[in-house]
Amino acid sequence: MVDCLLRVEGDVAETCFTVRPGNFFLDDDGLLAETGVMEHIAQSASAYAGWRARQAGARTAPVGFIGEVKKFCCYRRPAVGEELHTTVTLRTEFDGILVIGAETQAGGLPVAGTQMKVAMEPVTQN
Known part of the structure; x- marks a missing residue:
């Protein structure tokens, strides 16, 4: 559920994603469920x-799993056709666990914000 990694600057990355018809996380009202925003x-x-x-020389990208969600706040649920822009900030990393903060917007309006712990599987280096 990421269309593009738009930029990376140090510990900050920005992605975009357009909500499309048929998305698994769409509710009956045609809006993306909060769990879809989390995903x-x-x-x-x-x-x-x-x-x-990949920048560190890994042959494949790691697989990640949500370990914890804290302080998730969904301000509104986006509709089909809206493009989400999410800024992820790495707060800390220890032993394959990333602690991130994230803010998501669509059309310049806030959609959600959260803190997450994401567990990353080790990757094979070249």
Whole structure:
């Protein structure tokens, strides 16, 4: 649920994702469920981790798993056709666990914010 990793600058990455018809996380009202927003944020963190791994010489990107969600706040649920922009900030990393903060917007308006711990599987280096 990430269309593009737009930029990476140090500990900050930005992704985008357009909500499309047929998305698994769409509710009956046609809006993306809160769990879908969470999944997009987690995949944004994973895209950033994959970029970092490739920069470090890994042959494949790591697989990540949501370990914990804290302080998740969904301000509104995006509709089909809206493009989400998510900024992920790496707060700390220890033994394959990334602690990130994230803010998601669509059309310049806040969608959600959270802190997450994402567990990353080790990757094979070249």
